[in-house]
Amino acid sequence: MAHIWPIGGGKGGSGKSFITSSLGRLSAGLGRRTLVIDLDLGAANLHTLVGVPYPSKSFSDFLQKKVGRLDDTVVETPFENLFLISGAQDPFDIANLPYEQKIKTLRAIMKLHYDCILLDLGAGTSFNTLDFFLLSQNGIFITTPEPTSIENVYRLIRSVYFRRIRYCFSVSQFKALEEEAIEQFGEGAFNKPECMMKVIERDHPESYRELQNDFNAFRFRLVINQLHKRDNAVLGLHICRIIEKHMGLGIEFTGNVSYDDHVHDAICQQVSFLDRYPYTKTAGELRAVGRQIFQPAGRQLMLQYV
């Protein structure tokens, strides 16, 4: 079974696609058959970053049943072992993916036969983004050292948490839990999954145990992208500490990726940054992040929501 790494970040422009394409390049360079899937529905650009400006096939071909299997939409890239499912030329309403098509997509991804699959997710906290993120326990959060981005990544983490809780309950049960949490912990509790977990522990102990087991099994990671010299190098560590202490969710700080003007140059030239500027600090940091992520991951549990 493939190891799947969903990559999300909450805020647009944080570098999710750049990190995804770079990690894909690094994984492929290790000899692993690597597939990058552009699930930034309606804002796909991963194809540009992996050297396939005009893909002959795309994800929408699968949704529109022009092909029978998701595998049939895979295109090769100029890089050995690196493959792409593109979101280019998707229809304009692709961002509003209906529930049935999302489930169809999730099931199809789980059947793909690659050593490594990276999902480039869109910004924001739509249910589609959250469900793609929860496809695996190995989600990667990308943020930049700016208050706007950090706020959005906190919101994404909370949303992921809530979405997982939501899977255990019906709409009416979940609503009742929200109201109970607000009644017990105040108005701010609607935004705090840890408050809802306390209510669940009291009222639904079996579901609480199931959720705790899942949360303990998550291997989420955080990458700080576009770190300037003047930024705090331990920002990522502190963010992980806050999440662990106040939300009870384990998240590992994987590393910093420094800001580099050459990234912009490489994107404009539509070449691989790692290939064009391999000796820059940023390239070294990307390789270090890749090593952290692609260390033997052991058995990967897939979340069976579908």
Added chain:
Amino acid sequence: MRKSFAELNYYEMLDIRPDAAAFEIRQAYDAALQIYQPGSLVSHSFFTDAERQEILSLVEKAYRTLIQDQLRKAYDDALVRRGELDAVRETAPAVKKPVGIFSISRGRGRQPAGAAFPSPE
């Protein structure tokens, strides 16, 4: 069940070991202030103002308790009674007294056990 921040003991709040030295306590306090103080980038949007003030007052209380030996000892004893801390803690090695250090026999023919050099004439 996971403890809330207010339920953590002072060592857990500051992320230090129970045998942390004074400088480690100060460093941990500084690190906590960096995280929780108003305007901190790390905790931007994470807490309401009221929550932030409550956390800062807990951090302050933790620091003031642990940085003073007597208060710290009383606090440690309370933790031991609650079972949150082991009663047995490593003590620093006993300070050697000068007599013990400089106890070198200078008498003719009498050498302390293990002496490498002959006693001076």
